Amino acid sequence: MHVIVCVKQVPDTTNVRINPETNTLIREGVESIINPYDEYALEEALKLKDKHGARVTVISMGPPQADIVLREAMARGADDGVLLTDRAFAGADTWATSYAIAQAIKKINPNPDLVFFGKQAIDGDTAQVGPGVSEFLNCTLITYVQALEVKGDTFIVETHMDEGTDVIEGKLPAVMTVVKEASTPRFASLGGWMIAKKAAIPKWGAKDVNAEPALCGLNGSPTKVVKIFAPPVKTGGMRMDGREEPKAAVEAIIKLLQDKGVA
């Protein structure tokens, strides 16, 4: 069994701000982390390694220094890693990203048993790349997986839907996106880090994965960002000091509730 996990290096989004004068991202001092949802995806793959001896390959697309997220995944137990990195991939939207990752997967193994993604990445929050890759690979897509069993070439999954859960049966291969409810990701061991630090991680560019330049990066992206800006600041309504006059504050709340037809 060969399982591929796609992981993304993301900025710790809580600290990303915009420079209001230039409308550009301020990235200084923002720490890069492995996308938290991808940790659950990795954990599902590692469980298959524990149980069925699956080989786990992690891939990421990003700047050359994004190899650190692959090393972190390998420290937790992934067997090997590949970094897709090329100026040609810069500015890719979800279409062009899905294309590049699908090309890389085809090179790693044209017939992987499973490809895992986190349900979404916390920087873009689109949840589109996993489904997009399933389309390029012409592969079964299962989203929001919270439990997975594999027996032979059959899988049974439980998915986390808006109104409850679905239990779905299908045949491998499949692309799956994984939710937080699936598990608690394991930690990396010290021994794992020792191996991962020294591991050779191939860096592939567009040519290495036979990607058409016209379909990569900014050129290959159907969507174009017209502008970025800071979210509008709302000015609040009435303000009361509940420390000095708590009773008056409570009366104001009740009056407002009554005005709105409540209480």
Add this chain to the structure above:
Amino acid sequence: MSDAPIIIDPVLCKGCKKCITACPFDALEMQGKLAVLKPEECRACNACVKVCPFKAISSAPEKTDSNPTGLAAFKDIWVFAEQHEGKVQEVAYELLSTGRRLAKERGCDLAAVVLGHNIKDSASHLIAAGADRVYIVDQPELAAYEADVYSDALHQLIAKYKPEVILAGATAIGRAFIAKVAVRAHTGLTADCTALSIDKETYLLHQTRPAFGGNIMATIMTPNHRPQMATVRPKVFKMAAPDAKRTGETLIETLKLITARTKIIKAEHSASTLNIAEAEIIIAGGRGLKKAENMEMLSTLAKLIGGVVGVSRACVDAGWTTAARQVGQTGKTVCPKIYIAIGISGAIQHLEGMRASDTIIAINSDPNAPIFGVADLGIVGDLFEIVPLLIDALESKS
């Protein structure tokens, strides 16, 4: 027939050269006494058509019709109307009310698309909600959602009718197969839009969405691919009141669909599943509650005024309650009539999920908490003092 985008009638042309001056692209030249088009330069802007005093120049609509990849062949705005067990989801009606405005700005029709089984009744509701046309694919293969089959159905309709814009709810289902369809149609898809408008000059759909956890807003377009696709989370747009007098057309499509590769063997959908996105009154607590036991205050208050309990991410991370109650970017977007934020400072991720609420009341000890920026009534104070007083006052009333 020439495949030039502009046709110049050599009989009507009098060689006045007005078109030569009017063309912004130098795509016309004089050959003898006649204006002649350089097709490779022409952008079909029709500036020459407008200035010709002799009506010798006309645009060639055949060009776009005979070229299915031409962008001009795509028209109308579609809303994917997701249904569960025959019931169209509210987000579809919310999108139709926004779609109505966009169709007016674009000067086109608004259509709804329903995929499912035994769903023909939905058409009248969708028309009342703003659709000029409803495409229905009513087949047993579509009874339950399956990514491959749903993608196949929607893609076949796109290939046949060529909509210019498709809007869908960013639900568990919408977020999954719509992304497959966008890849198959080789077009752009923008997730979780919070504002949509038609650009007055280019007529392109401007799609605005938060990124980086809501700290940044981005406006995105899909200039050269069609349809322009966008998803919108439930409750981001408001639903308009239905108009039963509206009329529209219903088209029943029968499609030859691919066979599903997976099957649902059990579905546990409980109607009682908590859905805070549907609540009209939300009493939300945050980190300021300090410990799990203090969540009790929220439920007491919620019972008194008929609301449900919501929380900020901090409470879920602390393990005080389940993610189903979380409001914000990574939780649910809500838009209740009344939102009471107790001990929530108002990180941008939280504000993005609740700022559309009709009335917001905030209680927080920090006078500089961002939550006060969106509150209609902000109480700076100790929640452990204010909330019990509020509960007492409400109890004495009832």
